[in-house]
Amino acid sequence: MTTTPFSLSVVIPVYNEEPNVAVLAKKVHDALSAFGRTYEIILVDDGSRDASWERLCEAARMYPHFRLIRFRRNFGQTAAMSAGIDAAKHDVIVTLDADLQNDPADIPLLLAEMERNDYAVVSGWRKDRKDPFINRRLPSILANGLISRITGVHLHDYGCTLKAYRRNVLQGVRLYGEMHRFIPALCSWVGGEIAEVVVSHHPRVAGKSKYGIGRTFRVILDLFTVKFLLRFTGGPMQLFGKIAFLFGGGAAIMLLIVLLERLFGSGGAEHLYLIKRPFWVITPFMLLAFCMQFISMGLLAEVQIRTYHESQDKRIYAIRETFESPPA
Ligand code: UDP
Numbered sequence: 001m002t003t004t005p006f007s008l009s010v011v012i013p014v015y016n017e018e019p020n021v022a023v024l025a026k027k028v029h030d031a032l033s034a035f036g037r038t039y040e041i042i043l044v045d046d047g048s049r050d051a052s053w054e055r056l057c058e059a060a061r062m063y064p065h066f067r068l069i070r071f072r073r074n075f076g077q078t079a080a081m082s083a084g085i086d087a088a089k090h091d092v093i094v095t096l097d098a099d100l101q102n103d104p105a106d107i108p109l110l111l112a113e114m115e116r117n118d119y120a121v122v123s124g125w126r127k128d129r130k131d132p133f134i135n136r137r138l139p140s141i142l143a144n145g146l147i148s149r150i151t152g153v154h155l156h157d158y159g160c161t162l163k164a165y166r167r168n169v170l171q172g173v174r175l176y177g178e179m180h181r182f183i184p185a186l187c188s189w190v191g192g193e194i195a196e197v198v199v200s201h202h203p204r205v206a207g208k209s210k211y212g213i214g215r216t217f218r219v220i221l222d223l224f225t226v227k228f229l230l231r232f233t234g235g236p237m238q239l240f241g242k243i244a245f246l247f248g249g250g251a252a253i254m255l256l257i258v259l260l261e262r263l264f265g266s267g268g269a270e271h272l273y274l275i276k277r278p279f280w281v282i283t284p285f286m287l288l289a290f291c292m293q294f295i296s297m298g299l300l301a302e303v304q305i306r307t308y309h310e311s312q313d314k315r316i317y318a319i320r321e322t323f324e325s326p327p328a
């Protein structure tokens with residue numbers, strides 16, 4: 001258990017949420033000023049085309065501890081969250097949607113759970129989710145089951161943005177593509193326990209959802225990448241090498257059978273082998289080619305992985321301007 005209470009960085013991605021910004025800013029401010037911790041509220045405007053940025057600046061002038069980041073264009077929710085996480089200064093990072101579907105009043109619940117048992121991640125669970133069933137909740141149930149199974153990190157609600165992370169755990173995680181929903185699974189690589197807390201959920205009352213059913217497919221593709229990153233960044237050669245051995249072994253066995261037949265089998269000149277048993281002669285060479293392919297793919301991947309790890313200073317977004325609440 002830690003003795004000093006955690007300080008908090010709240011990170012909120014904002015894209016075309018003009019009608020929600022004022023209420024959101026007030027709710028987050030109210031929740032955090034009442035909570036009594038050191039905090040900052042980082043809002044990342046992901047290239048909104050409405051007046052979200054102007055509304056955000058108004059909020060930052062009105063309330064203390066607001067820090068705003070504005071992207072040059074729309075880079076996506078993952079990039080927006082990533083920028084907020086990079087900018088965060090405090091012990092615990094809480095992420096949250098800007099559309100008021102999550103309730104900022106739940107933030108202390110997540111923190112209490114984290115402090116209770118020294119968890120690395122506390123994930124919000126929208127048990128009573130207020131979204132349409134067929135195109136939102138059903139795909140989400142299937143996706144959560146699949147992600148849990150494949151990553152081995154069992155959560156009811158990967159899609160809920162309201163989650164709390166230890167900053168030292170989260171900063172070891174680099175986000176690409178649309179990977180924000182996999183942050184808990186990626187955090188498991190760093191180590192540390194993950195807990196779940198039921199949070200409230202509200203229907204979207206203003207603004208539009210930025211996603212459709214197409215997201216399901218992108219999530220599944222990202223899942224492959226996450227699985228790969230989790231298991232094989234340690235050594236892709238271990239994966240490709242095993243497959244190579246499989247093909248190489250198959251080739252060796254088949255050639256051995258041909259050889260034994262040639263030595264001990266009954267009749268037939270050797271030059272007939274290719275004609276009589278083409279499968280047993282051609283296939284092994286094909287398998288050997290596969291074997292070599294996988295070995296070289298493994299080696300290439302090893303090189304890639306090193307590049308991946310050693311060039312992490314790249315950012316997946318570009319900042320246009322920033323703004324902060326004036327000092328009190
Ligand atoms: N968002 C963003 N960039 C995008 C799309 C969405 O920053 O390109 C933000 C959006 O403003 C909201 C959060 O990400 O705060 C979740 O988006 P949304 O509510 O549309 O997703 P849903 O809740 O429908 O899954």
Ligand code: MG
Nearest residue numbers: 097099101204
């Ligand atoms: Mg939403």
